[in-house]
Amino acid sequence: MNTHTIKGQMPTAAIEDLKELAARAEFKKLLYVPVINWVLIISCLLSLMAWFYLSTEWLAGNLSAWWLTLLSTYTFFIFILTVHEASHLVLSRNRWVNDILGTLLTCIPYPQLPIVQFRHQHLTHHRDTCGVEDPDDYLYQGVWLTRMFKIFTHDFYWCYWSFCNRDSAPKSTNVINLLSMSIYISVLVLGFTSAYWYEFLMLYVIPQRIGFFVAILMFAYVQHPPQKCSVKEQSPFMTTSIIRGFDSPFATVYFGQNRHLIHHLYPNMPIYRNWQAWQLGKDVFERQNLANIGIDAEKFTQLNRQNQELYKQVQQDIDAQNQDMQSYLYVTITAVEQVAQGINSYTFEPNETAQSLPEFEPGAHIDVEVADGIVRQYSLCNDYQQSNCYQIAVQCEENGRGGSKLLHQTFKVGQVVKISKPRNLFALKPASNVLLFAGGIGITPMLAMAWKLHHQRTPFELHYCFASDNKWAFKQQWSSLPFANNINVYIDDDRDIAALNAEQVLSADTTANVYVCGPEGFMNYIESSAQTAGVAEEKFNKESFTGAEQGDVNANKEFTLKVTGHEQEFLIPKDKSIIQVLKENDIFVPMSCENGVCGTCKCKIKSGEVEHKDMVLNTNEHQEQKLFTPCVTRATTKTLEISF
Secondary structure, eight states, X not given: OOOOOOTTSOOHHHHHHHHHHHTSHHHHHHTOOOSBOHHHHHHHHHHHHHHHHHHHHHHTTOSOHHHHHHHHHHHHHHHHHHHHHHHTTOSBSSHHHHHHHHHHHHTTTOTTOOHHHHHHHHHHHHHTTTSTTOGGGGGGSSOHHHHHHHHHTHHHHHHHHHHHTGGGXXXXXXXXXXXHHHHHHHXXXXXXXXXXXXXXXXXXXXXHHHHHHHHHIIIIIITXXXXXXXXXXXXXXXXXXXXXXXXXXXHHHTTTGGGHHHHHHOTTSOGGGHHHHHHHTHHHHTTSOOEEEETTXXXXXXXXXXXXXXXXXXXXXXXXXXXXXXXXXXXXEEEEEEEXXXXXXXXXXXXXXXXXXXXXXXXXXXXXXXXXXXXXXXXXXXXXXXXXOXXXXXXXXXXXXXXXXXXXXXXXXXXEEEEEOOEESSOOOOOSOEEEEEEGGGHHHHHHHHHHHXXXXXXXXXXXXXXXXXXXXXXXXXXXXXXXXXXXXXETTOTTSOOOOHHHHHHTOTTSEXXXXXXXXXXXXXXXXXXXXXXXXXXXXXXXXXXXXXXXXXXXXXEEEEEXXXXXXEEEOTTSOHHHHHHHTTOOOOOSSSSSSSXXXXXXXXXXXXXXXXXXOOHIIIIISOXXXXXXXXXXXXXXXXXX
């Protein structure tokens, strides 16, 4: 696999593995932040109730000091989880609700850890795990006894660290930092100088310190050993260690954090879903370089190596097969026809009389050499039984990378073109009934599929959506198609034609195999509708496009960025992302992967338009909540205003 590394980014191979996970429907569901994170809120409320109950039982003499300390410690551990989750904005999808609720739930057990202050230092840890700016790096310095003392008192160091790094945080965060620590110190002074100092010690200080110790020991120390931790640019899967042994019980009481790696790869995933995420992505995780600790750690490390070798061999076999399949053919353009505004169809036939073109199956695509060094992929859209010819349809993208525009300008009848043999990553599966959904130029593979389903006499429906009547591809031939009665069309600007209600269509037959091709937003809409309708994951198929693709830098456009709360405007050049420019100007933005696969840096669009390129946010988050990822997404308008 390609392991090319760019400074400040993950290796390409790691990004591809994370994309593979994010593309899985069941895994992607785990990344969606709920409106209210009831799992953790209820856990926190129950912990508060348990703490008060344990206190009254001990005061009444019904509970020993040992049981009081043991059980109360776990309640304080839950409070730390609440602070931690709120710092990542996953206690609630609404930032204000998240911060206010997090503060109210944890202000009594941990007044020294206000959400906004903890967010500043904790997300810096995520951004620079094991690096020079990591505030948790302090824990690894000194002899063993010194390190243990640091774990007990790490919250005081966080306050000190935040004060030293106050220039990288808003002024309000610095004020809250100093105010909260002052309140906490006042509480300690008042508690220890009162007549009830012993009760204060037993009921508050000891369980708080031990609960904090357990959380920091497991989160920040045990799973981040410096001798095994490597920065994400080199090996993101080794930023934390995997705790082996007693997996299921440990995951239950520890909220899945024996796989703290999941949290570092996907910081915006609610923490209680981490263990489920590990199970769903185990095949991907177990072929990585993992730092294993605990029971039989070396056995698992050896297993990881074996899985890597096996996967490497499989990839080599696939690459060899693809290389054989991608041997090129020379064909002649025998027909060019405008089939819609901005869309031309091109028919290719053998360049030599004796030559024959390889057969293809619907869903297949070919590589087309547009010019020297410029190759683009296009789906075959004609009937697979059509004698010895290939047909593609190409939409001229004015704001694309230039390939389609050049093809429209240069491809003429009689011209000899270099293409690859067809290869199919989107093949039809045997089914008793099929639903096809096409958006815009995504009609091309769907037409080929419709032809085959027609020949096989397989019941099917084709639902085709496009922006306006002049964007209706192949409209002239539509009525003459032998399966015309199977087709429904939806025109966005025609109010007399109802918009596609995908959920209703899919609910009518949840046993049908579903295929979708089109723009990312369209595919996400169909996918979410399929999930709501109850379509099984294995029946849903879509043409895979590369998410989080930053593309050709030269194709980017400069734009002006405004940030709510900042008077200064920022020019975002072609060769820099929004997040890079903000970082250069000392504006703190939470971030982790910087490749659109984790969602940590998501911001809200106040005005302007963007072209979404992330792999984690869904249609609702893009369109309704106006969220986007500034690490890979760019504006399509001259000015973009955002808020954090």
